[in-house]
Amino acid sequence: MKSTQRQRKLHRCSGGGSYIKTTTTTVVSTVKLFPPLLTSSQAHRLSSRIGLRLITVQACLLCSSSGDPPSMAVKKPHRSCCSAARFQHRHRYMERKLMIALASKIGINYGRQGKDIPSPYQSINFIKSIKAGHVKLYDADPETLTLLSHTNLYVSITVHNHQITSLGTNQTTAEDWVKTNILPYYPQTQIRFVLVGNEILSVQDRNITANLVPAMRKIVNALRAHGIHNIKVGTPLPMDSLRSTFPPSNSTFREDIAGPLMLPLLKFLNGTNSYFFINLQPYYRWLRNPMNTSLDFALFQGNSTYPDPRTGLVYHNLVDQMLDSVILAMTKLGYPHIRIAISETGWPNSGDIDETGANILNAATYNRNLIKKMTAIPPIGTPARPGLPIPTFVFSLFNENQKSGSGTQRHWGILHPDGTPIYDIDFTGQKPLTGFNPLPKPTNNVPYKGQMWCVPVEGANEAELEEALRMACGRSNTTCAALAPGKECYEPVSIYWHARYAVSSYWAQFRTQNVGCYFNGLAHETTTNPAFLQEMIAASFRALLCDEEQLKDMEDESGRIYAIDTMTDPKAPSLYKVVEPKEISEKTGLAFPHTSHCLASGDMLVSCLGDKEGNAKGNGFLLLDSDFNVKSRWDKPGHAPKFGYDFWYQPRFKTMISTSWGAPKAFSKGFNLQHVADGLYGSHLHIYKWPEGEMKQIIDLGNTGLLPLEIRFLHDPSKDTGYVGSALSSNMIRFFRNSDDTWSHEASGVVISVEPLKVENWILPEMPGLITDFLISLDDRFFYFVNWLHGDIRQYNIEDPKNPVLTGQIWVGGLLQKGSPVKAVREDGTTYQFDVPQIKGKSLRAGPQMIQLSLDGKRLYATNSLFSAWDRQFYPELMDKGSHIIQIDVDTEKGGLSINPDFFVDFGEEPDGPALAHEMRYPGGDCTSDIWI
Structure with missing residues (x-):
């Protein structure tokens, strides 16, 4: 009895008494085989695992030249039939061996859409250094293919999407493509895959879609014409080729492509024994639905499982779930055994503000666990195909900064352009997961809920x-x-x-x-x-x-330093000395002195905001001796900050940090926002070696830190952290020292953000808070800051410095107090203002500007004048009525603020007034005294 083409047969295996079901593609006879190499159950397992159709040859197939039944078969097998059988058996064996080799070596995607991508020569050396076994190119670049010759790297090359139509319609074009892009390099360059296009469904070009499979077929024909059989041809498709993916048993291909594209493609892959290539990005799957898919499940952490209610298969990670969705979708179209390969997979190391979970730790965790799974011996496979070797390509070698789209599109790399790792990784899968150095804990694993x-x-x-x-x-x-x-x-x-x-x-x-x-x-x-x-x-x-x-009145700024004797008679302070601006400028080139600190040496250090012409480039630090004589500049030549303002030093960590206001020629004439655009205001912190005066680092706070003014370390000298208040952005920002002795600020930018209030009857529809001062209690339990425009003082508990908790708030002035024409507007359109009490029958003017705290932390004092030009601009009544000082009583146990009704210093009543009080100090020390060692 003869078996005909595509007819299912049972072949009796002598000795073992078992049968092997086969699907044959040639006319053969039912024959007796020698003792079997596999039992039927083993054969079926092998068939399902490696996706190969079993052939009727286990030993040399004994063929009858006449096609007669076994009883009439000639004693000697036909030589050509045996030779063909041996060749086919040998080819399948080698293919299986190659498949396992491909799967056991993790590949890397080598994209080059970046301004800073290194040369192919350098990149290939980097690929070797990470011990990748396979490199996937997004083209067939001649230089790269030449450099890859005589290496141990397997290579995949790509046909551009725009080439598909011409290749699919003309065999000669396909042959020319093979002659140009494969024959000059193969086999010295170990090309193993030709990928026709990349995610062609995203192009939405019907001509490309229609010619995809014809192009693949013609490339295979051209390869075979040159005797090349072990280069597989495929095409990478995205997960959105599927209509549904959860649970996997419910997966199907999209209706618009199932018939026109997927059936011809699967038939081709099945006929050429090639792979279904899938671009697999669990990150986006998790990001779209983090409530139903845990982060641990996406990162192979194994802390949760998902059973498929139809198949009963249990999933321990998202990758297996997504892969089986593809496998079962192919099965529903009649192709259950096509092999699968992952052409792209990875996790972004950074992204946009609202791209939750895109960080270095998650990227490292995902790729390390992925590699450990895919390099396991024996292969692990998936629940639907246990033991299946899966060739896998990690995406990608470098961050590519010229890609469009959201921020994650540019942050999938594992290496910096200089070849140093963004995070440590072992492409062999041999290094224990516990053997990697710890990475910083991410701050964006929960969704961002603010505005952007x-x-x-x-x-x-x-x-x-x-x-x-x-x-x-x-x-x-x-x-x-x-x-x-x-x-x-x-x-x-x-x-x-x-x-x-x-x-x-x-x-x-x-x-x-x-x-x-x-x-x-x-x-x-x-x-x-x-x-x-x-x-x-x-x-x-x-x-x-x-x-x-x-403006003319304000141009004659003195720039003097006045030394006041408060020791001889504290109740009658007297002028001790005046340091003239001319002397300061001639000896140091500095002008516009601002913040002063007394040093342990007896000298005094003063920040200066510019040169005598009001340019910021002349700013730096003035050193006076104990008798207030000008000594020199403190900062080394070439180490001047971008802008000057406040500074604070931490001797134990040999560091001084200064902040940035702006150029004197800008701020001395009032605030004009165009000056911000013109670069006349700052957003930087300057890190200096203490006491050497050498700048070792600059931190750019960006738009979250415009006009960083006051800066404070925690008082505890063992603590290497502190805060800076940015006035224009109205944010409080925490800074801290890293293990490598560099300094950073919070990745999210701020620990407290004062949102602008919607207002009416003002120059703008929204009013910023304008944080102009803050300080920290001596026990480091609380900090306090003021909003000069809103008019409130706030108290926060900072026992956890990363997470300040509001414990007190009080309104003591501002533009939104009752009786003002300016009103705040709620979301429903109604308006409101804040109750601001009178003190001793007098209304509070302007907003709280500078504050000072007693050593016991129980008395907080506030002034209200920022700078005369700015006072005139925002609170013109100060020019006529002067400023004042008020006292706030502080609850240091539970937190809370209240106005002292019996304390009010009115500088409008001064004999030579009205005067503008700006800052104050306790002669015996206060909470802004220099660090206590």
């Missing part, structure tokens, strides 16, 4: 900003209509402000369509609302800025 904005990056020049403006305004939308002449956002007429509006507006309009806040690196996300900044300039401050006569 898109703004241009700092430091971009006009030409670059013009490009960002063109990109945002040139995409057939109404993004930039408000920037037209005469429209509401036309002024100020500035490339910077127009670009700021355009990128923010465009991103807000299209971000749900995966448009990233990037613009070729010219923009980034921020949690600081930029709206009030632009509108402040648009309003021009014309009604509030000082007139020309007032």
Whole structure:
């Protein structure tokens, strides 16, 4: 009895008494086999595991040339039949061996969409250094393929999507492609896969889709014409090729592609014994549904399981679940045994503010566990295909900063451009997971719930900003209509402000369509609302800025340092000495002295804000001796800060940190936000070696830290952390020392953010708090800060420095107190103001500006004058009525603040007043005295 083509047969195996079901593709006879190599159950397991159709040959197949039944078969087998059988058996054996070799060596995706990607030569050396076994290229670059020759690396090359149509319609084109991209390098370069296109469904081109399988078939024909049989041809597809993926038993391919694309593709892969390549990104699956898919499940942490209710298969990680979704979807189309390979998988090491879980620790955890699973011997496989070897390519070698889309698109790399690891990883899978160095605990594993904005990056020049403006305004939308002449956002007429509006507006309009806040690196996300900044300039401050006569009055700033004798008679202090600005400038080039600290040596260190012309570039630190004589500059040549203001030093950690206000020529004439855009205000912390005066680091606080003014370390000299208050951004930011003696601030940017209030009858629709001062109690339990415009003083418990807790708040002035024309607006449109009490029958003027705390922490004093030019601009009544000092009583046990009704110092009644009181000190020491050692 003969078996015909595609007919299922039972072949009797002599000696073992077992049968092997087969599907044959040639006409053969039922024959007796020699003692079997496999039992039927073993054969079925092998078949399901490796996805190969069993052939009828276990030993040499005894063929009858006449095709007669076994009883009539000739005694000698036909030579050609045996030779063919031996070849086929040998080919299958070698293919199986190669498949296991491919799967046991983890591959790496080598993409090059970045400005800083190293050369192919360097990159290949980096690939060798991480001990990857396979490299996947997104092209067939001649230089790279040449450099990969005579290496131990298996290689995958890619046909570009735009080439598919021509390859699919012309065999000669396919042959030319093989001659150009494979024959010059093979076999010295161990090319193992040709991938036709990459996620072609995202292109949405019907011609490409229709010609995909024909192109693959023609490439195979061209390879075979040259005797090449061990290069497999496939195409990487994304997970969204499936209509559903959970549970895996419910998975099917999308209806629009199941028939037209998937059936021909699966038939081709089955016929050529190739792989179904899938781009697998569990990160996005988890990000879309973190409530139903745990992070541990996505990271192979094994702390949860998901049983499939239909199959009963139990899943311990998201990768297996996604892979089996593909396997079972193929099974439903009649192809249960096609092998599967992961062409891309990984986890982003960073991303946008709202891209939860994109961090270095998660990326390292995912890839380390993935490699451990995929390199296991024997292979682990998946619940639906246990023991299945799965070739896997980690994505990717480098971060690629020229990719578009959200921030994660540019942060999948495992190496920096110089080849140093972003995190340690072992591509062999041999290193124990406990053998890696610990990584910082992430702060973004929970969803970000605040607001975000898109703004241009700092430091971009006009030409670059013009490009960002063109990109945002040139995409057939109404993004930039408000920037037209005469429209509401036309002024100020500035490339910077127009670009700021355009990128923010465009991103807000299209971000749900995966448009990233990037613009070729010219923009980034921020949690600081930029709206009030632009509108402040648009309003021009014309009604509030000082007139020309007032500006002239303020130009004669003294810049003197006055030494006051408070020891001889504390109740009658007297002038001891005056240090003239001319002497300071001539000896040091410095001017505009500000913060002073008395040093253990007896000298005094003074921060200066600029040179005598008011330029910030002349700022630095002035050193006076114990008798207030000018000695020198403290900072070494070339180590001046970008801007000057406050500073604080920590002797135990040999560090001094200074903050940034702005250029004197800008702030001395009132606040104009255009000066921020012009780079005349700062956002940096400057880290110095103490006491050497050498700058060792600069921290850019970005938009979350505009105008960082006051800075404080914790008083405990063993603590290497502290806070800085950024005035314009209205944020409190924690800084700290790292294990390598560098300094950082919180990854999220802030520990406290004072949100701007919606208001009416003011120059802007929103009012920032404007944090102008803060201090820390001597026992490091509380800190206090003021909002000069809102008018409140706040108390926070900082026993956990990373998580301050509000324990007290009191309104003592501000623009929103009852009786003011300015009102705050709730979400429902109703308005409100704050109750501000009188003290001794007098109303409180302006807002709290500088504060001071007694050593016991029970008495907090507040002044209300910031700087005369700014006072005149925001609180003009101070110029007529003067400032004052008030006392706040502090509950140091439970927390809380209350106004002392019996303490009020009115500087409007001074004989030579009205006077503007700014800062105060306790002669016997207070909570801003120099660090106690």
